[in-house]
Amino acid sequence: MLQNIRVVLVNTSHPGNIGGAARAMKNMGLGQLVLVAPHSFPAPEASARASGADDVLANARVVPTLEEALAGCALVLGTSARDRSLPWPMLEPRECGHKTVVAAAGGQPVALVFGREHAGLTNDELQRCHFHVHIPANPDFSSLNLAAAVQVLAYEVRTAWLATQGAPAAGPEPAAPALATMDQMEGFYRHLETTLVEVGFLDPANPRHLMARLRRLFGRSNVDHTEMSILRGILTETQKAVRGEPHKRKEP
Amino acid sequence: MLQNIRVVLVNTSHPGNIGGAARAMKNMGLGQLVLVAPHSFPAPEASARASGADDVLANARVVPTLEEALAGCALVLGTSARDRSLPWPMLEPRECGHKTVVAAAGGQPVALVFGREHAGLTNDELQRCHFHVHIPANPDFSSLNLAAAVQVLAYEVRTAWLATQGAPAAGPEPAAPALATMDQMEGFYRHLETTLVEVGFLDPANPRHLMARLRRLFGRSNVDHTEMSILRGILTETQKAVRGEPHKRKEP
Structure with a gap:
C-alpha cells in the first residue's frame, strides 16, 4: 500500500x-x-x-x-x-x-x-x-x-x-470508482483548451487565468474514469459540431 | 509560552x-x-x-x-x-x-x-x-x-x-468564495442539457443517465460564482459557434 x-x-x-x-x-x-x-x-x-x-x-x-x-x-x-x-x-x-x-x-x-x-x-x-x-x-x-x-x-x-492497521471495526470502505489518472487529466485539459479556442471562448492571445480556474474546478472533483469518458466525448462532439462535421449521437 | x-x-x-x-x-x-x-x-x-x-x-x-x-x-x-x-x-x-x-x-x-x-x-x-x-x-x-x-x-x-491558539494549524483560511446557489446550479444544468443536445452529444430520445452523471460530477465540486460564470459563458459561446452565430471572445 x-x-x-x-x-x-x-x-x-x-x-x-x-x-x-x-x-x-x-x-x-x-x-x-x-x-x-x-x-x-x-x-x-x-x-x-x-x-x-x-x-x-x-x-x-x-x-x-x-x-x-x-x-x-x-x-x-x-x-x-x-x-x-x-x-x-x-x-x-x-x-x-x-x-x-x-x-x-x-x-x-x-x-x-x-x-x-x-x-x-x-x-x-x-x-x-x-x-x-x-x-x-x-x-x-x-x-x-x-x-x-x-x-x-x-x-x-x-x-x-x-x-x-488497527483493524477498522466497521470493515473496509466500499470500493471507490477508479479515478482518472494525471496523464488522462492532462490530456483532458489540452483537449478542453483546444475546444475552448475553437468555440471562441478562450483567446490564446489573452488567456488570463481561465485554464488555471478550470484546472482548479475539475482538479477538486476527483473525476472518475466514466466521467472522464463523458467529458472527452462532449469535447469531441462539440468540435465536430463547430466544424460542421457529421457526428453520431452517443453517450458512453 | x-x-x-x-x-x-x-x-x-x-x-x-x-x-x-x-x-x-x-x-x-x-x-x-x-x-x-x-x-x-x-x-x-x-x-x-x-x-x-x-x-x-x-x-x-x-x-x-x-x-x-x-x-x-x-x-x-x-x-x-x-x-x-x-x-x-x-x-x-x-x-x-x-x-x-x-x-x-x-x-x-x-x-x-x-x-x-x-x-x-x-x-x-x-x-x-x-x-x-x-x-x-x-x-x-x-x-x-x-x-x-x-x-x-x-x-x-x-x-x-x-x-x-484557536487557529487552524495552516493559519486563517482565505475567505471562501461564495458558492453558486441551488437555483443557479439548476439553471446551469438546463443550459448544459440544451447545449449537449445542440452539439449532438445528448439524444433526447435516449438520454440514459447522462445528466445524472454530470449532476453528480458538478454537484460535488462546490462550484463558486466565478466558476459558474465561466461555465455559463462556455455554454453560450458553444451554442453560438454551433449555430454559426457571430460571437466575441470573452472570459469573465
Whole structure:
C-alpha cells in the first residue's frame, strides 16, 4: 500500500537534500523516489546523507519533467507556502497524510511533490496539484529544509497508515470508482483548451487565468474514469459540431 | 509560552546535525537549545545547516552534563527506541506535543531530550525522563537523522500549540468564495442539457443517465460564482459557434 506513494522532488539543488529525503522516506516506510531534473545526481553527498537508504537512491527515477513524474497518479499533493495569487484547496500535513493513505489504499498512485530549496514550486507546477499542503511554521522563519519537509509529510503518512492497521471495526470502505489518472487529466485539459479556442471562448492571445480556474474546478472533483469518458466525448462532439462535421449521437 | 520549551541534544557527534536541529526548531517557533558536551561546537557545518537560525545557535547553552541541562524543568521527555529492558511510560509524538504544550502553558520549563546519533540515550539518561517518546518508524530502518527527529517533535509541539491558539494549524483560511446557489446550479444544468443536445452529444430520445452523471460530477465540486460564470459563458459561446452565430471572445 505504501508502495503506491511516490515522493517527487523538483529541480533539487543540493544532493545532500536528496539523500536526507531518501533517509526520511525509508524511515517512514516509503520507497518510491522520483527526481525531476535534479542539479546533481547521483552524488557522494546524496549517499552520505542517505545513511543506509541507498536502495531508495538506487531505485530513484530521474525524469525531465514534472508531467512524467506524475504519470499514472490519481492524487497529487504539492507543498506550498501559504500566499498564492490563485487560492487553491489547502491541506494541513495531517489531512495530507490521511488523504494520501486513503487514495493509496484504493490501489492508485499518489504523489507528494516538493519544490526547489529556495523557490518552491512554480505556479504552473502548483496548478497540476489537486491540493496544496502547507506545513505550519514560524511566520518569521518559515522555510523548512527540503529533507525536513519530506520528513514531516512522510511522518504524517506513516501515522495515518498505522491508524488503518488497527483493524477498522466497521470493515473496509466500499470500493471507490477508479479515478482518472494525471496523464488522462492532462490530456483532458489540452483537449478542453483546444475546444475552448475553437468555440471562441478562450483567446490564446489573452488567456488570463481561465485554464488555471478550470484546472482548479475539475482538479477538486476527483473525476472518475466514466466521467472522464463523458467529458472527452462532449469535447469531441462539440468540435465536430463547430466544424460542421457529421457526428453520431452517443453517450458512453 | 513556547519559550518555556527547551531542546536538549546529548553528546552530538556531527555539528551539521546541531545546525539542522536549530533550523527545525526556529521553523517551528522554538528557540531554547541546550547542548550537553557536543563533540564539536561552534563549527562551520552547524552554521551552514542552520541556514539562518544563527540566533538559535548563538543563544545555545553548552553544559557538561544532562543534569545541568535539565535544571529547573518540570517535565522531561526523552526520545527512545521502543525496546528497553526497563519499561517506561511511552508517548507517541502527538501526545508528546500535547503534554509539552500543556506543561509549558502552565509556565514551567519542559525539556525534549535527544540522544547520540548512533547510540541514543543511555539507560541512566532515560531514567531521568518522565516519559519516553518513540517516533513510529520502519522496523527495518528505524533510526532517524537527529535533526529529522527534532523536526518531527517540534512539528507536533507547534501543531498542539496552534490548536490552543484557536487557529487552524495552516493559519486563517482565505475567505471562501461564495458558492453558486441551488437555483443557479439548476439553471446551469438546463443550459448544459440544451447545449449537449445542440452539439449532438445528448439524444433526447435516449438520454440514459447522462445528466445524472454530470449532476453528480458538478454537484460535488462546490462550484463558486466565478466558476459558474465561466461555465455559463462556455455554454453560450458553444451554442453560438454551433449555430454559426457571430460571437466575441470573452472570459469573465
